[in-house]
Amino acid sequence: MIFLELVIQNFGPYCGRQVLNLRPQDQDSPPIILLGGMNGGGKTTLMDAIRLALYGHRAQCSTRNNLGYSEFLNQSVNRHTPPGDQTRIELTFEHILNNVQVEFKIERVWTKNSKSGKDSLGVSIDNYQDLALTQIWDERIEDLLPLGISNLFLFDGEQVKELAEQETPTIDVTNAIKTLLGLELAERLAGDIEILVNRKRKAVADTQDLANLEKIEQKLNLQKDKFEAAKEQLKITQKDIEKAQKHYDETSEKFLSEGGKIAKNRSQLETQLSYGNEAIAHLRKDLSEVAADVIPLALISTLLNQAQTQAQKESKHLQAKIAQDVVKARDNRFLSCIETLALLPEQVEQINLFIEEENKALEQDINLTENLYLAGDSETSNQLTNNIGRDLPNQIKKAKEQLLNLKNKEEETTAIERQLSAAAAPERYEKLADAVKVSQSQLVQAKSNYETTRKHCEELGRFVDKTIKELSQFGDQNIDRKNDEHIIKASAKVQNTLKLFREKLTLRKLNQLETVVTECFLYLLHKSDLVHRIAIDAHTFTLSLYDYSGKPVLKHRLSAGEKQLLAIAFLWGLARVSGRNLPVAIDTPLGRLDSSHRNNLIERYFPNASHQVILLSTDTEIGQTEVQQLRDNKAIAREYLLKYSPSTRQTTIEPGYFSNGTSTNTNPTISNG
Structure with missing residues (x-):
């Protein structure tokens, strides 16, 4: 299994849609996906998102505690998410299905305070939605990554700390170990044989x-x-x-x-209706005032245009008459002036002819105007022009706007009246x-x-x-034992054989696990002479340490960091012995380790823990020295920074790691919704 992509939308401190590319760059890509973030910045939320995508209501998320699934989903919605917007988690990973490598895509979508109180699950294979697989996903994921062993591959520093401090593993860890090593099958078979024996005992x-x-x-x-x-x-x-x-x-x-709901809101609707009627009355009053101005003239627009034309004719006639007297006086002065110039008679005659023709034209303009009945002055003509060209169009436009407002307001009040008419009567409402x-x-x-x-x-x-x-x-x-004695005896022998098989299988698996855990612990530990062998109890799975002389090494002699390395070696050994090719995700990976232990973990465990290792670390755990060491060893495939804003209490995912905020390798794909 390889995680390819994680999409988070409006989940926890992540507002909007953010895409985390976990896809290897190539077949020989380094295993580590490094994500840096401060405490409270959203690292654990990413782990919760992976668990929630895989297991839904069965997921063991960090913030769920004793909350019901519906309440947990509601509390997981980002506080800045608009009402009705979706919260979404998508996880895409590669796995083998029917001996073929395929891409699984799991989508879980929900909205805050939804009626169903659940999320909507969709499962796709190679981008084609598989409805049948969606229906049985809880059973199918148990074949891919069983819930019982998930904490052995998706774990955090606190889990390592608890495992390191406990003398005996918890029941959950014990059951996970049995499942991982395949020991529960023999126990189940023994129970089935016991039922068969009980049936035969009655018969004899x-x-x-x-x-x-x-x-x-x-x-x-x-x-x-x-x-x-x-x-x-x-x-x-x-x-x-x-x-x-x-x-x-x-x-x-x-x-x-x-109409029960409407009746419940009757008082509010009646108030709205009262305000609406008052607004209609004001609009009608405004229309009356508009009607009292020039707008009635729109009814005789044709007559107004004719009056304007007539006024222009009469104005032209008046101007021609005034001009006629002025022109005649000028002509007389002009002719008197010509007489003093001693012009030729032919020239004088031409001038007189021109003046006569001009006077005839002016006389024609005066005579063309007939029926001069307006007798208006220029001020009246200008006022008529203003009324037709400016005032009347403005008033018509204003009246149309007010009519439209009146119509809209009347439609609103009509709608409210319809609601009130549909409202149940008080006694019916009760x-x-x-x-x-x-x-x-x-x-x-x-x-x-x-x-x-x-x-x-x-x-x-x-x-x-x-x-x-x-x-x-x-x-x-x-x-x-007269009847069926053979079956009972045979069953007893089978039980003994099965018990012996179970014991030998347990010892064989545990011997293998002891060897691998010892190898892992010594590989991680910088004190090579502290422990020579690690033994695991067949019943409690308690770890016992021995030195080179075969003497027990008491656990309390180990430092806190050495205990954590022992717990990590135990988890690493379980993963290797199980034979399951699963990714490892570690939240707060270095905990209380000192510099030498950190160096061993950085150099030896992280690059070799699995084919894909997702590390979620603070800047004090994997600092610039450690991250440079991983870069120099070419162990990092992608780097991300979970940038948390205290003012908005939101986290965004950006390329790169702490300090300069840029990655030294290929650019990760990030998109913010």
């Missing part, structure tokens, strides 16, 4: 034994009957919940469809609201009944298991 029991067996069996049958009845009752209560939920949905829908309350109460009661029945069913199941165990423990000395 004598009269007294048979009576005892029958008594136990009767008790078991009675308990099973009660258990089955309880399961049936559980189904009934489940149907009651569905029925109550349906009834609640119907009453809620009826409450909305019959009836609808009471029906919703009753249906809600019934739904709560149905859920309570279901929970009570479920607990009772679990209790009966424990009684059945106890009786089955009592039946299986019925002594061999009470069994008549």
Whole structure:
């Protein structure tokens, strides 16, 4: 398995869409993906995103604690996410499916306070959505990366610290080790054989034994009957919940469809209607004022245009008459002046002819104007021109705008009136609201009944298991071996053989694990003479250390850093012995290690922990010296910086690492939504 890409949108401190490219640059690419970030800057959130994408509601996320899945999803939404916007996590990785390497893409999408309270899951293979695989993803991921062993590959400094300080691994770690080493299969087979033996013992029991067996069996049958009845009752209560939920949905829908919600907001709607009517009255008053000005003249626009034309004619006529008197006086002075010039008679005659023709033209302009009935002055003509060309168009435009506003406001008030008319009457509203309350109460009661029945069913199941165990423990000395003796003896031999096989398998696996863990620890430890051999208890998986002389090395003699190296060597050895080709992701990888231990971890563990190693570190863990050492060893494929802004409390992913903020190798692909 190789992680290729992680997409985070509005998750935790990551606002918007951000894409983290984890894809190797080539087939021989270095294994380390280095992400730097300060404490509280979003490193653990990236680990949570990977777990959440893979396991959904089963994910063991750092901030979930005892929260329900719906509440955890709500609290994971970024605080700056607009209402209704999606929160999304996408994880793309390569794995083998039917002996072919394919790309899996897991998408989980949800919105804050959604009705379903769940996320929407989509699984694609090679960019084609696989609905069948989506339905069984919880089972399929157990084949790829079982939840029980995920913490052995996706872990943090605190987990290493706890593992280092505990004398005996926890039950979760113990179960993960058994799963990883394949030891649980033998235990499951032993249980199945025990059930077969119990069945055969009943068949060969004598009269007294048979009576005892029958008594136990009767008790078991009675308990099973009660258990089955309880399961049936559980189904009934489940149907009651569905029925109550349906009834609640119907009453809620009826409450909305019959105007219950509108009736609830009646006072607010009536206030809006009052304001709307007042606005309409003001608009109509403004229209009346506009109508009292020049706008009525628009009704006689043709007459106004004719009056304007007539006024222009009369103005021209008046100007011609004034000009005629002035021209005649000028002509007389001009002719008197000509007489003093001693011009030739022909020249004087031409001048007189010209003056006569000009006077005739002027006389024609005066005579062309007929029906002079306006008798208006220039001020009246100018006012008429202003009314037609400026005032009247402006008033018409203003009136249209006010009419449009009036129409919109009337439509708004009409819509409010429709809502009020659709609102339920007060007594009807109370009836609808009471029906919703009753249906809600019934739904709560149905859920309570279901929970009570479920607990009772679990209790009966424990009684059945106890009786089955009592039946299986019925002594061999009470069994008549006349019939089926061969099967019982053979089964006992098989059990002994299986027990021996399980012990040898455990020893073989643990011997292999001891060798690998010792090798890993000595490889990481700078004190090569401190420990010679590490032994692992077959039952508790407790680690015991021995020196070169075979004497125990007490664990409390180890420093805190050496204990952490031991825990890391244990996890590293488990991963190697399991044979699973899985990536390793480590949050806060160096913890309390001193400089020499850090150097060994940097130089020896990180480049060799897996084919893909994702490190999430602060600048005090992997500083400039350590990161330069990794760069010089060509162990880093990509570098990123989780840049946290205290003012906005948001994190963005940028290329590069601490200090200069740039990467010395290929440019990572980053996109911010």
